[in-house]
Amino acid sequence: MNCRVKICGITNLDDAIMACRHGADALGFVFYNKSPRSVTPDVANSIVSQLPPFVTPVALFVDADESLIQTVITGSPRWVIQFHGSESESQCAAYQRPYMKALRIQSGDDVAALVAEYPTASAMLLDAYKAGVPGGTGEVFDWSLIPARLSKPIVLAGGLTPQNVRQAIEQVKPYAVDVSGGVELSKGIKSDLKVQEFISGAKCG
């Protein structure tokens, strides 16, 4: 099964180019200033302007001001948006860009019903729920909570690593996987070896 890979939390050009070299399909940039992976619009747009073709930059926001979102996305027509807060469907759709909405899954959630709330999303990202932390937690959730058939492509996130990514893909069969902390050397800095192992693990099936 060909699974696409997004490497999230890119903060510098060297890591971006390294991830592309290993076959990343998408790179995530975090515009949330409480994250240790937070980048400025200028830094991110400078990196995006130097990316090779066929790699999608993803701008991650957590309940951000409209002005910040507009500042980022006007920097490049290539941006896809990841909404990782409690944004409504109409807020997400307002920017007229392809977007994915993150859902933080916990037991008892009706995942199909939550997905159905975002008919304009290109994909839905499923992440672990942790109280008080919007994402990048490094925690895995119970993948058996994900129904076999959903109305949108699924991007699986939350605590993925080079060690568990193949098992995750075989069990969940997502459209794509997304990783941040599991391929880091230190907060905000990616490990060449871990990125290589993660992508080859995700794409070897």
Ligand SMILES: O=C(O)c1ccccc1N[C@@H]1O[C@H](COP(=O)(O)O)[C@@H](O)[C@H]1O
């Ligand atoms: O990466 C962050 O710092 C971050 C901050 C706020 C919201 C989301 C964030 N990252 C996203 O969280 C998931 C899971 O990350 P991890 O692999 O468990 O570290 C992923 O979708 C990141 O894009």
